[in-house]
Amino acid sequence: MAKSMALNSAAGLAGMLKAGHKHMEGVDGATLRNVEAAKGLAGIVCTSLGPNGMNKLVINHLEKIIVTSDCATIVKELEIQHPAAKMLELAAEMQEQECGDATNLTVSFAGELLKMCEDLLRMGLHTSEIVMGYKRAYEFLEKALPTLVTETVKDCRDVKEMIRIVTPVLAAKQFGFESVLAPLVVSACQGTFSSNGRAAVNSDSVRIAKIMGGNVSQSEVIQGMVIMRGTEGSIQHKDAAKISVFACGLEASATEAKGTVLMKNADDLMSYNKSEEKKMDEIIKAIADTGTKVVISGGTVSEMAMHFIERYGMMCVKIVSKWELRRICSATGSTALVRLGPATAEEMGFCDEVNVREIGGRKVVIFAQKDNAKDGCRVATILLRASTESVLNDLERAVDDGVNCIRTCCSNGALVPGAGATEMELSHRIKAFGDTCPGLDQYAIRSFAKALEFVPRTLAENSGQEPTDILAALTAAHANGNASAGVDITGEGNGVRDAGKDIVDLLHTKDSAFRLAVDAAITVLRVDQIIMSKPAGGGKLGI
Template sequence: MALRVPQSNGPQLFKEGYKNLQGLEEVIFRNIQATKEMSEITRTSFGPNGRNKMVVNHLEKLFVTNDAATIIRELEVVHPAAKLLVMASQQQEAEAGDGTNYVIIFASELLQRAESLLRMGLHPSEIARGYELALKEALRALEALAAEEVREWTDPAQVLKAVRSAIASKQYGQEDVLGKLVAEAVVATMPRGDASRFNVDNVRVVKVLGGSLAQSRVEHGMVFPRAPETAAQRARFAKVAVFACPVDVGQTETKGTVLLHTAGEMLDYTRGEEAQMAAAVAELHAAGIAAVVCGSGVGDLAVHYFNRYGIVALKVPSKFELRRVCRVLGANPLARLGVPTPEEMGYCDEIRTTEIGGDRVTVVRQWTAEELAASGVAAERPAFADRIQRSPLVTVVLRGATLNALDDAERAVDDGVNVVKALTKDPRLVPGGCAAEMELARLVQDAADRTAGINQHAMKAFAQALEVFARTMGDNAGVDSTALVAKLIAAHHAKAKTTVAGALVGPSIGVDVDCDHEPRLVDALAQGILDPLAVKSWGLTYATQAALTVLQVDQIVMAKTAGGPKLPKQQQGNWDEDD
């Protein structure tokens, strides 16, 4: 009788319940499918004709927007592969301020192109090497496509030229209105002589319901959507004290009961607190303080004495807003109620209360040199004001019919300001309207033809993936995207840069998406359609790196989910419930 050797299933590495997926079908193709579904969500929001998404988050808050950064943040993506694309787009938002949808679309397209190469038999490492070579060639070619640059940050026309495309992708048709607001705000807050010190936090946005977007304006200073707490609502050339603590009588830490026997005891009960508050406000008035800003509450007793001395008291509940107002005033917030020292004291040229669309707002601002000269009261400005280091801060007051429309306009303004921040590091501009991407596709395709070996297949796939932006823009405009891309390819592959048989050719030919007619080919440079080079460069880099990370995953090991077994619905219930 022969002995039977028992078959071993291998060593037990993990606890029971672990899942181990590996291979092309179970891992790579599934991850590519997840990223494709992620891209299809945001892809229809790309470009000037991008559609809005209606997203309700876990707090049941409604978002109606075409901003990819907001969409993916509120969707709470949990799939690991799709989450890698989300993290890459978030890094793009932090680095360049725009191009989040750009990263997701391109990374997903690279992975879909890689899927066909994998089915042909190429190894993921071979595709990764080809993509890296293509990215290096694309970045080198992108540097050569730089056509213009922003040379003068004090010129609103040059700033508008730089931010117009970024705003048009969010608010098409309103790019000139919002662009002028952003340009005016940027010029007012741009540090003279060193643009690299530009701080995006110096441009605020306040949304006031009512009116139209054309009624929006820029205020030099801070605008608070509330009126002062006191009867005095205006001050000029004022010393300001900023308190981070409540301006009120002190409260005991524990609750107690006070027994009063006579009317005299009742009258004397609050007399000490009144005397203390009266002395504190009198000291502020004696020090020349004409306005008080506090980050917490202002008590009724304090309001009474502020009204007696004609001091303006403004409440700022947000600690972030309190920091900004301290920068505008050149003040230090005090954690105690008392007279600030000259180093802690702030100053502003004007505090006034005005009405915008039926809402009362308070404006805290510093006058420009031109306004000061035109006012005729420059002699009243105290010498104390010149010794305080104040930060230039402006507020963009947006008007609109609904909160959703105002939120979307605010995102467009934020994108424009953040693009300016990226341009202060690299002021070069490249042709927009997909002209740069189509020219890069041609150059990478030519480089792939010169490359020997297997790498050329991945490089050609990279070049074909660059055509996805023109195709997406055509799809969103409702035209034949295949014909549009074919025209662009023909225009960019033509050798001459002149008009041939009535067709535009050359490296700067892009798509002009207009509501009055179908998208047509135009010279992006002649039309002023320009995109920042830094946004394109970082977008290509982050998208390729995210795609390579997903592509090089060959195994997924998932631990058993914490918690007990899930009972069927008919067995779920309270543990001590009777049958």
């Protein structure tokens, strides 16, 4: 105790903390270092914003090559170590969970806010004044954003309307393929709607199966499940099939205790084998007598069991993944049994058609439900085709974003103009608001407004246009009251177009992205000291 109380006051903080710690404080030591790290991360992902955004080639610690423009995937695979940049990664992760889209907007806007505050700090403003200005600007943004709503989706079952909404989301990730992917995403999502009640989508209900070969236009939607393997037996097609699902293997159960069987003659050996065959025959016959046409096993299927399944004319499918087993139960209305025996009527499922197809040289089992199935199909699968694995994976990420867009639209269908029009209008209004504010925080409010201009500026840069000219044209358009003027990435019409009808974004997604970006930026900005203990195991932590 006496030793621990022997504090050397002359040593200062170093005398209080253990040897090997790191400590940084002040504007130059902590704040600007954090800002620099956040700017670095935002600089990486901002070039991937929009339809003409560039891809990043990331090689992770497992030497897996990932080629994508999806911000959530990029920041996840980068394995960020700096705690300030980690804040932005967490904001992007939360945006991905909540809305499934606009992660790039979250990270880039947070980085832009911190980039703006760097100039304010060098001007002599205190951090608290910048934070106060950003908070006031965000409060104004929250009130102004709902006033920019151009329309609200009333019927999520309208196919044309939903295709129009999901197309900009898919175009931002897979520009050129949005006209092919949008109808597939809408068809799959609407296939999971119940026939009565409010339309709603569960992201887990829309599955994605990837088969290499062919091209994207050969992709299709299957109302039901696709199992990426063939059947165990020779029977490959069943219509109007009753289904029994077993979570256990189809084999003779082994006892826990070891036993020894004493056989005195050849008759004992013959009768021992026959008794096992007879028992298995009874079990499989009992399953067949229930009307079962398809047997699904979550474990091993023994040769003896397979012999009797074939004898009674049943199809056998083996599913090794317990998650797929749960989904097949959901798609067919089955209950997975942990006992080997006949299922009751309530435990059995039903499927309109079960058949084996060969796609791209690979055999798959398709559990398809008719379009007029009662209450819709619980699971729908989008079968994606492409030439390489990297393209398939990026298509999957784009489809995921599209599904999440429809999920969000079902809960909140308010739409705002896209193509940078919403950000430009908010910037115009917040600038005017800043001019009416006395005090030093007006500089921070103006910087907040200027940070919002990064969206149209980046869209113009990524499409190869002159950002200064585009911003000037947009500023003039919004000053004249055209709130839906956005960037035309094709370069026609001086690079400005009316985005009110064609290119729309969901209000909820935008609102969530702005909220998380501002929270992350303010959290990073309020840090004035970084204190790190010595890493365990002698590892290095560079800041």
